[in-house]
């Protein structure tokens with residue numbers, strides 16, 4: 658038994674994020690025939706047709722995905738959101754709307770949807786594709802307890818879910834999880850480059866770097882020690898790790914990471930301002 662049993666879920670947009678969430682839903686047992694994907698390109702629609710899902714040509718009949726749906730997931734770029742939702746907003750009839758768009762506030766989304774307010778804002782990330790996602794959720798006051806459960810179930814199929822009760826915190830969620838897989842990939846890329854510069858071949862360097870990131874993350878999740886304590890346990894006095902960590906500290910890597918996250922959060926805030934014009 659799941660709150661999603663027999664619920665019809667429509668995705669507006671079928672790109673990276675929609676695909677990631679849909680993979681989680683299907684892996685968790687949701688019948689693909691209850692999923693509809695609306696997208697303008699035939700190529701995208703074909704991909705979902707092959708997986709036994711319903712598809713809608715967004716350029717021909719944008720309302721078809723919304724009519725009869727229980728949950729509508731908005732998974733298009735923030736820059737096209739107003740135009741896209743404007744094509745079906747008047748067909749909404751008590752559905753739960755979940756937006757995964759970066760930056761766009763629930764007030765702005767409600768404005769784009771002609772005053773509709775059953776909105777949950779979600780900030781997932783691409784590891785949702787392998788059910789290892791981390792998603793932040795925020796709901797308007799109009800959201801019922803049942804709709805809250807539905808929203809949780811839609812993203813829980815793809816990994817961890819954290820609700821925030823202050824919408825402003827969604828910018829921080831974007832900085833620490835939504836965009837953050839990119840920082841982790843950047844870190845892996847840099848580690849591999851570093852190991853290659855030290856003479857190791859790329860394949861071996863990649864395998865070691867990725868396994869180390871995975872192992873460290875799992876250890877941090879399962880240990881009673883804080884990450885700082887775990888770091889100290891790797892760091893023998895006057896040893897190799899101390900040399901590496903001191904080099905990072907001298908280069909203020911921690912401060913640089915915080916600055917990058919601030920840039921991410923600032924951009925998230927700016928998106929709502931830009932799209933409200």
Ligand SMILES: NC(=O)C1=CN([C@@H]2O[C@H](COP(=O)(O)OP(=O)(O)OC[C@H]3O[C@@H](n4cnc5c(N)ncnc54)[C@H](OP(=O)(O)O)[C@@H]3O)[C@@H](O)[C@H]2O)C=CC1
Nearest residue numbers: 670671672673674696697698701715732733734735758759
């Ligand atoms: N990528 C990420 O890591 C994350 C993204 N997000 C958010 O998810 C949203 C989608 O991003 P992402 O999946 O990466 O983007 P993609 O470019 O991969 O996907 C965008 C989708 O929108 C579709 N689309 C464009 N116009 C329309 C229309 N008129 N009607 C219906 N669908 C349309 C496109 O269709 P077609 O394929 O036919 O061109 C495409 O499938 C963004 O708002 C982003 O902020 C949130 C968290 C993480």
Ligand SMILES: O=C(O)[C@@H]1CCC=N1
Nearest residue numbers: 758759831835836837
């Ligand atoms: O880069 C972006 O804007 C989107 C939102 C979070 C991850 N990707």
